[in-house]
Amino acid sequence: MKYGLVLEGGSRKGLYTAGILDVFMENELHFDYVIGVSAGAHAALNYVTGQKGRLKQVLSPESIRQKTHKNGALWRDGILKEMHFMIYKYSFDRKNPFKFNEFFNSDIKCEIAATCADTGRPIYFCDQEEHMHEKEMMLTKIRRNRLLLDHVCASCSLPILFPPLKIGRLTYADGCVTDSVPFDRAFDQGCDKLVVITTQEPWDGPTDFKKWDLLLSPMYKRKWPNLYNALMNRYENYCKQDERLKKFEEEGKVLVFRPREVLCALFENSADKINESYDYGRRSANNRLEEVKKFLGV
Numbered sequence: 001m002k003y004g005l006v007l008e009g010g011s012r013k014g015l016y017t018a019g020i021l022d023v024f025m026e027n028e029l030h031f032d033y034v035i036g037v038s039a040g041a042h043a044a045l046n047y048v049t050g051q052k053g054r055l056k057q058v059l060s061p062e063s064i065r066q067k068t069h070k071n072g073a074l075w076r077d078g079i080l081k082e083m084h085f086m087i088y089k090y091s092f093d094r095k096n097p098f099k100f101n102e103f104f105n106s107d108i109k110c111e112i113a114a115t116c117a118d119t120g121r122p123i124y125f126c127d128q129e130e131h132m133h134e135k136e137m138m139l140t141k142i143r144r145n146r147l148l149l150d151h152v153c154a155s156c157s158l159p160i161l162f163p164p165l166k167i168g169r170l171t172y173a174d175g176c177v178t179d180s181v182p183f184d185r186a187f188d189q190g191c192d193k194l195v196v197i198t199t200q201e202p203w204d205g206p207t208d209f210k211k212w213d214l215l216l217s218p219m220y221k222r223k224w225p226n227l228y229n230a231l232m233n234r235y236e237n238y239c240k241q242d243e244r245l246k247k248f249e250e251e252g253k254v255l256v257f258r259p260r261e262v263l264c265a266l267f268e269n270s271a272d273k274i275n276e277s278y279d280y281g282r283r284s285a286n287n288r289l290e291e292v293k294k295f296l297g298v
Contacts, residue, residue: 004191005031008181009038010199011266017043018055019281025052035111037175041155048110049099113175113182114155117164120226122179125151197257208235255295
């Protein structure tokens with residue numbers, strides 16, 4: 001039996017995910033496969049390396065604004081700088097760096113979901129390599145670390161707020177555009193059962209990018225028409241995906257964590273609200289811990 005973990009994004013709503021995953025790590029719950037989208041990509045990486053508490057630090061504004069915020073900066077520029085600090089600089093923080101070696105040597109397969117702006121289709125990055133020659137290690141370590149972080153950045157590049165990211169010959173945007181909750185991908189990778197953590201409150205529908213057409217059309221329609229079309233269809237596709245997820249849940253193939261309380265905002269700045277979302281995630285995991293263990297056969 002192969003078990004997978006699927007992690008939706010949601011920027012700082014991912015503090016809910018952080019609370020759940022910290023409880024999972026405390027109880028040494030193992031998954032054979034992990035896939036994350038946007039903030040869920042951060043969650044996936046830290047779960048693979050077993051770095052309890054790190055995701056909360058990464059997503060909390062107090063840990064990222066110290067070196068990026070400047071008085072008078074535009075709100076959008078501040079958010080962009082925060083994202084780059086969160087992905088690139090904080091990965092090498094002296095107090096709590098990301099454990100690249102543990103990630104690349106892990107027996108857990110990890111994928112990062114993004115959207116190819118050129119094709120308008122989802123793409124799944126897998127940066128782990130089973131074998132690497134010693135002579136190549138010193139030459140490739142920095143390069144492979146940077147590429148992994150680039151893939152996370154691509155997965156987090158939410159349209160309007162962040163420009164698509166070019167990697168090689170192709171350009172990428174946030175994975176939420178085409179595959180917000182990639183449980184299909186997890187099943188395609190051979191998983192028999194999945195634990196899925198979503199961050200979309202049931203009473204608050206998914207983002208409908210059609211409402212932002214006046215901004216999106218000049219930004220994307222001519223240069224990336226396939227991405228533009230994917231944005232226009234995102235709301236309907238998310239709703240269909242959610243209905244299919246519920247069917248898998250009814251069939252017992254999927255165990256889903258859905259927030260039943262209000263989570264913090266996407267770009268929340270209140271430490272109290274951030275801590276509330278994290279603590280709610282912990283309570284949710286602890287309340288269902290025996291259910292999860294039974295589901296995983298442990």
